[in-house]
Amino acid sequence: MIVRDADRVLVQGITGKQGTYWTERMQAYGTRVVAGVNPKKAGTEHCGVPVCASAGEAMRETGFDVSVLFIPPLGVKAAARDAIEAGCGRLVILTEHVPVQDVMELLAMARANGAIVVGPNTAGLVTPGECFVGFMPAFESDVFRPGRVGVISRSGSLGALICLNLVQAGFGQSAFIGIGGDPIVGTTTRDALQELDADESTDAVVIVGEIGGTMEEDAAEYACTMSKPVVAFIAGRASPPGKKMGHAGAIVMGDKGTYASKRTALEAAGIEVLDTPSELGRALHAALG
Template identity: 65%
Template sequence: MILEKQHRVLVQGITGRQGRFWTERMQECGTQIVAGVNPKRAGETCCDVPVFASARAAVDEVGPIDVSVMFIPPAAALGAAIDAIEGGVRMIVVLTEHIPSQDVMRIHAAARQYGTRIIGPNTAGIVTPGQAFAGIMPAFNGRIFQPGDVGVISRSGSLGTLICLNLVNAGLGQSAFLGVGGDPMLGTTTAQAFQALDADVRTNAIVIVGEIGGAMEEQAAEAVERSSKPVVSFITGRASPPGKKMGHAGAIVMGNQGSYHSKRSSLEAAGARVVDTPGEIAVALQDAIATLHA
């Protein structure tokens, strides 16, 4: 789940305006992109890598692929994801939002069958500063991402970017950023992302950026309780009225389930420090680390 510079990356939709732009940014940051996919442009090159008609054709030609990044519109996302899954790609970063629910369920079912990790849908991607990134996060901006030992998990790309900026401004860097995505049916949960960072030897502290809706933060609290690493969290949506959808498709509260109070109390009971504003995260993190080593 944590991207490294040796991982071989495929870009589905590489020849589009966004695909080409972000492929160039990923290459600048060290991402090892080995091929792209566009059925209409097969046989060409783009961003100095060969373009194939399918993910399976790319694997047959260039060898095993660790990660695929999808710059694919919603109506074509199912076919592109199945192509990568059946081609043996180990992890797919699904940037696409507004994929039909039935298509998302079919993607997840195929991924379980083939043992493929899905990040997303509706994710901004994953970043390992100083090594590589996959997605649309500004990993190339040194004011936002710097190598360090703080792991960051976020459902929101924009809010995750703000948190990473605040960390760097405070003299802290990131071991990894994991954008789990804003879809109501995610392939990777906050708890699973937390477990990956908890097991990562380069990560010494973890930030959870959550939001109202669903139960991912409550479920992650169980993993937080078992961890010995300092954890700081910010949950957005404190002032949202119950029963009203806010922002991401998954951000809807039904009764007390998924409420701000439920998430905050669960994380605090597990030992995490939950702050009121994003600007407090770095100070709370420094304090938590100092307390741990006192």
């Protein structure tokens, strides 16, 4: 799911306010946006690229490798189906509040067609110096800089803070993979960790997790098999149990999804879990020797 500058990107929902704002930002950064979708404005041009009636039409007209969805929650399932049926191999779903049963359906469609889904409720993907897809501040040079640390984050804002701390400590990123804050997402922490483990331009990985679910525990299992160093920060240590902390996925129920469970699992895998993101530089220098 790492994006590269050769990837051709389709923007579903390109003509909306946010679609437009972020398409311009992506283009300015070097992302190869090749087309957009809006059935009502098909045949026109927007942000300098053709607007198509569907992802299927875009596939025939320009072809594309990645589709990014700026689509309201209740339209996401249909838009994802459109992209998957068009033969899209990678979808980045930014939308928050997509009904979970819709998410399960679209993930099943993707599985059946061999497509990878990142999100929903992700801030997207960044490969500093190459391109970005979504709404991360790739263009802010104090946050993103080319380097050799891979970052996996459930949160966009916290992911950006972690990247800022990396740059402040003299590091840069090989790739940022936003996996999304929903309880069910297409790409898990473990999936992203496997990808960064296999990535030759990544020397170390930072896992940015949060309370709720068991993705960090699951990733810790895989981390045991890795030779690359991994450090982690888990948000939500001071959050009251039983409350949904902004992200639908961030809720502690009973003893499931707790901070303690995640920290214990990660530490058992030899991963240092930071008390504050500002310890990141020190921890990475130590981990990389």
